[in-house]
Structures are given as C-alpha cells and as structure tokens.
Amino acid sequence: MAAVRPTTYTDEVVYTDEVAEFSPEVVEEMRSHLAKYPPERSRSALIPLLFVIQRERGWVDNPGVNFLANFLNLEVTDVWETATFYSMFNLHKVGRHHIQICKTLSCKIMGEPGITEHVCSKLGIHPGETTEDGKYTVSLVECLGSCGTAPMMQIGFDYHEDLTTEKVDKILDSLK
Amino acid sequence: MEIKAIGCEPLQLKRMHIENGHTLKVYRETGGYVSLKKALEMSPDDIIQTVKDSSLRGRGGAGFPTGMKWSFVPKDSPKSKYVVCNADESEPGSFKDRYLLERDPHALIEGMIIAGYTLGASTGYIYYRGEYNYLIAVMDRALTEAREAGLLGENILGTGFSMNIHTHTGAGAYICGEETALLSSLEGFRGHPRMKPPFPAVEGLYASPTVVNNVETFTSVPQIIEMGGTAWRDLGTEKSGGTKLWSISGHVKKPGVYELPMGYTDMEKFIMEDCGGMLRDDKKLKAVIPGGSSVYIMNAGQILGKGVTLDYEGLVEAGSMLGTGGMMVMDETVDVMETTMNLSEFYKHESCGWCTPCREGTDWMVKIFHRIAAGNGKPGDAQLLLDICDNIEGKSFCPLGDAAAWPVQSAIRQFPDDFMKWLDKKTNGSITANV
Amino acid sequence: MSTELVKITLNGVEVEAEKGSVLIDVCRDNGEHIPSFCYYKDLDPQASCRMCLVRIDKMPKLQTSCTIKVTDGMAVTTRSPEIEKAQRSMGEFLLANHPLDCPVCDRGGECELQEVIFDWGDVEERFTEKKNVDPEKYLSPIVANDPQRCILCKRCTRVCDEWMGEDAIEAGNRGVNTVIGTYGGWLNCSQCGNCIEVCPTGTLLDGVYRHATRPWELDQTITTDVYSSDGMQLSIGSRGGEVHRIVARDRYVNGLNGEFLDVKARFAHEFINHRDRVKTPMIRYSKGGKLIPATWDAALELISQKFGDSSGVVASPRLTNEALFTLRKFAEATGSSLAVSDRGDMSAFFANMTAPLATHRDIRYAKTIIIIGGEPEEEQSFTAKQVRQAVRNGGAKLIIVNDTPINLKAQAAKFVHIAPGSYDAFALAFADGSDVSGKLGVDAAEIGAVRDAITAAQGDVVIMVGNDLSPAAQAVIAASAGGFAGDGRRVLLHPLPLYNNSVGAIDILPNARQIDEVIASAKALLIAGSLQDASALAGKDFVVVQELFLTDTTEHADVVLPAASFAEVDGTFTNNAGNVQRVRRAIEPVHQSKPDWLITGGIAASLGVDLELESSASAIFRALADTVAVYEGLRYPALKDESEPVQAKHAVNESVDVTSAVNDLRTSTDSLPENAEKITDTPVIGHKLHRLTTMTSKTPQFHLLANGNPKPANLLVSPLVQFDADGKPKEEGFEEAAAVGIGDRILVNITR
Ligand SMILES: Cc1cc2nc3c(=O)[nH]c(=O)nc-3n(C[C@H](O)[C@H](O)[C@H](O)COP(=O)(O)O)c2cc1C
C-alpha cells in the first residue's frame, strides 16, 4: 500500500505517487544498461538511468524518481541521495538548452568573464537563471576538461570550444 | 590546439592525426592488438614483471608504480576480479585523456584486456566523467568492433580467456576521480571515498579485487609489452620511465597535448619554445601550475634558468609536483589572489562533504576570499588562510583536502605581494576584482 | 573477537589490550580522553569527523583512532601540542557553520558538541563570516530537524540502515551543502526514533518532547520497556508527576539495548498521564447500569460481599512478576482457577528446552541464526536489530523459515518459504526428517539443508521460535535443539514471545489453565488487565477488573479498580532471554491508582484471606524467588545494575520425550492441504508495530496516532482507538480515520 505522505513537509519536492511511463524502446535502453552489471548489483545502473530519465523528462522529476525506485528496487530516498550528489542532475526544472560555461582557472584567464557577460546579456538572464520562455538556462560550472581550447561552454552534451563572442552568437542563433 | 610529440617518437599520440585512427581497421594496420596476442602467450607473472621493469607510474596523478599495484591483487581469491579504467579526468588543467578516448579507443581496450588477462579479471568498466558523455558512443562502437573481431568476449583469440568491457558514466563530481569514490559511484552510490585499507586491489568494486588505472596508464601497457619493459623505461629516466602526456593551457601561443619523454629538459624551453612562448609577446611569465590544479603553484623564478626537468623527481626538486601533467601558464596580467580564489571555489564545489576539515575548511576559505575580493580583506587573513590550510592538510579523509590546501599555501608563499596588496588597507580600495 | 592480548605503548606507558580492538576504545579504557563524533561502537566506522586524531609511531600522518586496530608493539601518542591543535581545529570547523544557539536548543545540556567545546574552555572564534542557513522542519510528526546544527556524523543514517534495515534517512547534496534528509522531506519508516537518540547535537529532535522542559530539569528513572519481550532498558524523564519523555541515552542507561529503542518504547508513553485514565474505583451497582466512581473502601466492601465460591483469576502477561505472584497466591488462597490472558503462549517451549537461552549479546555475535516463525522486526525489534547486525557486521548466516516473506529476509542467506500456517509440518520435518514437502510446499532437501547448516556450523547457533507456532511445534523444536550441539558449536534457543512479561507469566504461573475454561467455570472473576475477547464475561455473577483505562472488559465489570502503570510501580519483568530486570517507579501512581499487587493484596485482605506477603515489591520478589525455582536466590540488590542483566535459571533438559507432541504434529500435518498457495507480499515494517503488541490485556487500546499533519501538537499517543485481534480499529471513528488516509502505518487522529 502506498505510503501516506503529507505534501506540506517541505517546499523542495511536492511528492506524488505518480510513476513516469516510458516507451518500450526507452525501457529497452534502460535494460541494456542493467545488463552491464551483475544482477544483484543493479543499483550500479542508477546514474546512467538517471541520465535517461533526465533526457526523457527534461529533469529528474518526481514521477521519474518513482519509476527508477521501482525499476531498481530501491527506496526513493536512495535515488535522491545519489542524484543530489552529482552536479549534472537537475532536480529542478531547467531550460530546454542548458548552457554551461566553464569558469575554472584556464577558462577564467582566457576570457570566460567576457563570454559569460555576452551570453547573459544576449539572453537577458543571470547565471543560474532560466529564460522566461523556458528555453535557456545558463550555469557556470567547474572545469570541463577543455582547458587547451579555453574558453569553452557545453550545451547539453555538446562541447563548444575556443569561444569568441562571434562564435557564441552563431551557436546561440543555431539553437532551436 | 596542438597535439604532438616532442623529443620522442609519438607513442601515445601515434594515431592522433591518422584518419579513422579510432577504428579497428586502422588500429590494426598501425600495429594494434599485436601486443595483446603477445601478452596472451606470456604468463601473468611475466607481464607483471615486464610492467615493473618499465617503471611505469600511474598517470592519474598519484604516480603509484603500476606493476606493483597489479601485484597486490590476490591470486587465490575466489571472488570475481575487476579492471576499472579511470576516465574521470576532472583535474583543472588536464585534458589529455579526452583525446586518447576520442582518437585511440582501441589502445585503451587493448591495455585493459592485457590487464584483465594478467589479473584474472573477466569484467572491465570504463568510468567516464559525465561531461564526456559524447565520447561514450565512440568507445561503445570500438567495443562492438572488438567484440565482433573476437578480441573481447568469450575465448579471446582462441586462448580460452574471456573478458568483457563496459562503459559507465559519472555525472559531474570531481571527487569521483579518486579511485575509491569512483568505485562507490560505479556501484550507484554517492561518490564518497572509502577507507583504505582495504585497498581496491583487495576489496574494490563489489568488495572484490579491483585494479583502477588511468586511461594513459592503460594505453601505455601495449607499448610496454611490444617494446619490452626496460626498453620502454629507457625512453625516460631510470625512475620515471617512458613518455608522458602533458596538457598545456593558459597564456601560451600553442596550448595543447604534448608527448614528452620523461626527464625532458627543460621546463623553460618547453613553455617558451615548444609551446610557442607567451601568448602576448609583451607579457612576461608570472606563474605556472605544472601538474593540474592540485599541485603547488610556481613563480617564474622557480622555472626560468633553473633547468627544471619534466619528470616526477625534477618537479619535486623544483618545488612542485608532476600530478597529472596539466600545466597552466599565467602571464603577468594575472592576479594570483584571484586565481587562487578561483581554485578554492573549485575545491569547495567539489568537496564531497564527507569529512569535517575539507567540507568546512574549503567553505570557510572561499568566504574569506570573497570578503577579500569585495575589498574587505584584513591583514591577518593571509595567516588565517595558511592556518586553515594547515588544519586541513594531512587530516582530511582523502587527498582532496590536501589538494585544496596546497594551491593556497603555495600561492601565499610564492606570491605574497599579490595577497598583501589586497590585505593592505591603504591600497585595496584601488583594485577592482574580476569577480 | 579474539581474547589474545597485545602490548601497546600509550603516551609512554605500556598497556595491554585485546588484539584487534579499536584504538579509540583502548585509549578510553585506559583513561585517555579522545573526543569523537562519528565513531559509534556498534556501527560501521566512517572516520569522517576527524576528531579522534592521534599519532602512531612510524605512520606518516595523524591517524583516526576510530579506524585503527591495535597491534602488538604499537606506540601511540594522544596528547601533544600537534594533536591538540588538530582536534581543536576540527571543533572550530564544526562550529563554523553551526549556530551558537545552545540556550534555545533542545539538546542543550546533552549535546556532545557542546560538551567537547566546553571541555576545552577557551575557544577563540576566528570564523567571522556569515553562517550558512537552512530552515528548521519536521521530517515526521515525531521527528523534528534543524539542519544547521548537523555535523554530518551520519550516525542517524547508519542506525537507520544498519540497525533498522530501513534506509529511510540519507545524506543529500554535496560538500558544505550536504543535508540529512529524505526525498520529499517525509520520513517514511517505522518512526523508531533511534536517529534522534544517536544524534550528538540538536539536529534531530523528539518532536513530541520538543520545548517541553529542559533536560536537566527532568528526573531520570531507569526502568524496563513495557511493550516488547526484549526487555529494553530505558530512562523515563519526569517532572512534577508527569512523564515527559523516554530515552535510552546511554549516559543514563547502560542496558542490554544500548541506545536502541523502538517507536512504542520511545514515544508511546502519553498513556501514562492521559486524561482518560481510570481515576478512582468504580462500581456498577446494577447489571446494565453505569460505572459510578466510588471510594476504595466502598469498592473493597462490595467485593468482600460478592466475590464468592467458584471463582477465577485472569492475569495479564504485562504485569510485573510481583503482581503475577500476588495473583497466584490469591488464587491458591481462595481456591480459584487461574489463567493468563495471552495469545501465543510459549510455555511448551520453556518446558521442553534442551539448550540454554541465548542472551541478546549472544545473538549479536552468533555465527548462525535460524528463525522459525515469528516476525521479530515487528514484535521484538531489538532482537531483530541484533540479528541484522550479526549478519551485516558479524557475517553471520541467517536462515528464515516463515510462511510470509518478512523484511528480515533481506538479510537471510536462506529463506525457507513454507505454505501458510504449516509450521507444524516444518517442526515434524526438522525434528525427525519426515518428508512432508507437499504440505510445506518446500523440497525435503531444503529442510535437510537447514539441518545441515546447523550441523556444519562453527561458533554459536541460535534457534529462534516464534509465538505463532503451536505448542506441539514449540515443544518439538525446543526438544531437538540440544541434539545439534557439537565440537566448536554451541546451540542456543531464543523464544519470540509477544508481551513484555510473557516469560515471567510462564515462570510464575506454571499451573495456569486455558482462559476459556477458567471463564466458563467461574461465577466470580478477578481480572488484572483486559481480555482479547470480553464477550465471554456476559452473564457472569461478579467481575472485578484492575485496569488503567475503560475497555471492552470493563464493560462487563461490576467493580473497576484503578491500576498504576509501569511508570508508577516497582517490580521486575523477565524478558525473552530470561533476564530478570527491574521496573522502577518514576512517578507516584496517578490519581487514586495503586500497583496491581497492592490492589490484589487489598482484595485478599477484604476477603479475610492471608496471602502471607509483606507489603513491598522487594519483599514480594523475595518470597517469589524462594518459591519459584527458576528465580532461586535472586534479590533486588543483585538486579541493580542494568548493564549486567541477570539470567533466571530456566531448566535445560538432557532430553525430553516429545512422542505425544510429535503425534499431535502428525495429526495436524495430515489435515493441512497439499500445495497450498503461498503468501507472497512482504509486509511493511510497522504493520503490527502499532497494533498487536500495543493492543494487549493491560493497556489494550492506545496507539500512536497522527493525522498526517506535521505539527507535533496534532500528534496523539493516546487511548482512543481499540483494536481487534486482526488489527482493525474497533471504534466507529474508523471510517473517519480511513478517510484521512489510514494505512498500515501510523494511524489517525480521531478526537472524540
Ligand atoms: C581528488 C582526486 C581526484 C582524482 N582524479 C583523478 C582523475 O580524474 N583521473 C585519474 O585517472 N585519476 C584521478 N585520481 C587518482 C586516482 O585516485 C587513482 O590514483 C588513479 O586513478 C590510479 O590510476 P593510475 O595509477 O593509473 O594513476 C584522483 C585522485 C584524487 C585524490
């Protein structure tokens, strides 16, 4: 029987019992991740599967967490403890295009501040914010392993390196 | 960006500029999987001896002798054993593994199979940092090719040895580069480091014997098998064998990935000539972090005219460390207080939060830096920062705490002026912080 | 752990220590004070607080003494300027983001962080930056959480996982943002409150007790839990005749359970001072009339007139040994028949034991554990915790034989899933290898494997028997246990009875008869406590009930006498390990209530019967010990120290003849269906916790109640709902309860 959960305990997550549903292809993909690990170690697939949830649902939402907990036979709190540790999982809604600008040392000294300024003024938001139409979120992130081609940013999983303001314009314009 | 070998034949970088170097076909045409065949005819003990002879030290940063690590794996354990490749590459300043993973995936696969055969492991995992997601597809394709060619899976090359390798992804956590945190993460948990002992070689993934090595470490293995241990070692020095990849970034004309023989002389020549010298000709060299953000920062005086050799011993002698070989070069426009603050923010963000000194110390330091940058520095702040570093160093659960302390300690010692001008009430009003 | 001794040098002095023991313990045993927060003896080490740093010769850095096992010749320094600086700096780090609100903190005076810092005295405050803030919240109606005070020692998450096996509370986020919490912010668990108990600071707090009083204003009385048969030791905090809280903090108590308690033991104490307690004697002057308050004299006077021949006595297994013994003497002196109002009687187990009883410590360090029937995580929560730790921390092999896939199965190396209610068949197969696989729904080889697991075992084997087994099954298993003992293998027995003093009742009332018989044959009845089914009392001539509350049973009573609760009396309970433990008076009996033994004694006096007992709990116990062989020689002074529980001398037989029990088993096995459908659902932890064990004769009806509203003011631990044996609330309010979302879990607030 479902647990009784008041929704007034915290403003972090409004808990529901809704469980996300996925197409057979996506479930198949999830199973292919599971197949990499010994059967009794299915928890190993948690991080790869969280990425699938995030891709399919836009962020790691409550129904997605419920699905994973059922799928891997875990408690929702087990999913939560892992998901919140890693900076790439969004437990809050983000824009369709998540623009992540590297702010660590090499990028910093090679011009990150100017790039950030440019991106933000173009989109009219500050780092950490999402545009009103829900299209873009800008984040400053730590080193992405592109120091030799600094400054750089990552949009979704795509690397954009050796950035100049002109290049940024082109990239942003190409986003749908 | 440059990718090239200097002072030696390209070994690690052999296929970087060959078209389709990432495919099995080209890999084989350029000598690939010959070492595997050779290794499978050797006894595991002979392989370990060969690796020991090569004096290969782990390329992930800690520099632990690889042959010795392999010999710690218990031979008679009834548990399954695992080989894990650390492709988490998150150290600021380091980006060499990325190119190996992208352009020479089979070299890693070959190295891992040889390790698996040597240690009796039938499963391998490659743990990618989450941001390198796009590289996983490259590797998955290479793994499929290898499987189809009978190089992976059941009964490899008809020798009766079976092994499989899978890719696995992290999700944004520098600490998961630390090998025990990596294993926690690979098991689906928070990326907290684990207590050592027991070491992974005895109790690692799923509490089974596990060897964790860096990408570059594994890709060195086929070369060592092919050339023989001592021949490979002799490319470098007695204690630091072979060649090493360096990631160069910052204020140089030709940043990139360079392969140098160990013991390359000297650091000044490398920066000033091989890497094209300072980005802006009129700006002088001010500081270099030679081995990734977690090592001591050096001032120009420690480098110029000092004949610093690029190997483990040479850099220690010069007052820093080799680390991952992620060299960050800074010219005189840089304010070291600010760059140190930048790194402190990194360590605060990446502290896993397990132990007190690292969790609270990094937060405290960042708060002090931010206050200083806001123009509210106090003369005692430098001393306070040094003392906080002292209270973290050597007392944290894992080496990340030390890594957070060292840049700050060395920056204050090597660049006292950059700090004092912020802390000196008379001048700090006139400086605008770039934050 | 080996008992081999090694020599180490501690601050220049050579001391001896058990090989393999943990350095921090050795230092402390030798009087060296070492601060620590994350170290907790009974949990996996985590070495995160870094407080316990010491120097060990030949080691490069300072080492955490909580992770070092002592080895011969080790040289350790625990006091030096270097070490003091390191430890103080950890204290400074912990205080950096910790609010300095001790004066308003509920843990003030009991906080380990405060204690360590105060011990140092002169702490310079160098942290002048802004502290991180995080709002206070409730994780459940009874667990309050102030995250800013958290030092991330993670004792809470570890007890939740290692002790309870529940994993309900975890760490989230990373680095300095790490918080202890849950997904959705709601603690979805059995609400045991152990996380509160082990929290060294004021982060996790008892939401019921919160802001009620300051801890140092409470009188602490060490006593024994009144719910489960584990006999957990606890401390009642009271002030001005009122019980405010119950804890097991080992600074007050050092009992067999350490800091472990469960939800009932810890939180279900509001019944003690509840407004619905029976306050005065009450008389029903005519059948069908109302109970009217009366004086003690009037009540006893009426009893002396009406309590006549052919009488019966019913005793609750929740009463103290002293009360039970007084009832026995009363029955003997008045020629009354006697019964125990118990379900799941385990006297057949005790009568046929061929191996000694296991202590809870034995269970924790056992190498093989077999649990036949029962559901310890619901009914004997401390036993369950010991089992879980034996497996998780001690590598024990656990075999579970049950008709339901109970939660402990997660820890089991082997789960023998038998057909519903086929324990008799299992007992038969276990004892003599009979092939009853069709009835059990389990291959004969599997039963053989259980026997083989015992005969192949090294170290202690503990065989646990649930109270849901029939007397014949209990007898046969208890009788066969001894035969499994062998070289390097001790076999121990552990019963899983339901009530806090089930074992005392078995010991003291060996001649008790079946309750139906006693009620049917008696015209007048004295009932101490209440009955599961009071309907048989209809039409009785005269019924006297000693009770705390008005219940179904008192509806048939002609006289109700107000009894004192366990918090108001002195006495003893005997737990499932045979430990005889003290119950101590924490507050005066409320209103006009009296201890049960005193009430029974008063009735006897009014009838002119001499029970030959002095009027004090200790004197009654002495008389009891002189009469009941199992308690021979025991006296209160010998029971003083709760850290050294005393085991009663339960007879261990060489061998017993169980032929007739085996015949009974054959008959009942024959009547079992073949290949019955199995129970496949794992019950949620807590499904019985809140009902069966609390629903009992003595305190039949109270229950943890909450209506899902997080405010503690809306939480009631009160006698508002009565329950049937199957766990359904009896009261009409149930529909209302269901509407608010009554689950198998914490129930609902139905205010009258
Ligand atoms: C905080 C921290 C981060 C690390 N990050 C990495 C990394 O990103 N990649 C890597 O290969 N090793 C990293 N290491 C080193 C690993 O712990 C480990 O030593 C290495 O993977 C072993 O492989 P090797 O012997 O081949 O170097 C890190 C260590 C620490 C303490």
Ligand code: SF4
């Ligand atoms: S972490 Fe710390 S106190 Fe905690 S046990 Fe260890 S070192 Fe000791």
Ligand code: FES
């Ligand atoms: S510092 Fe920006 S990618 Fe490394």
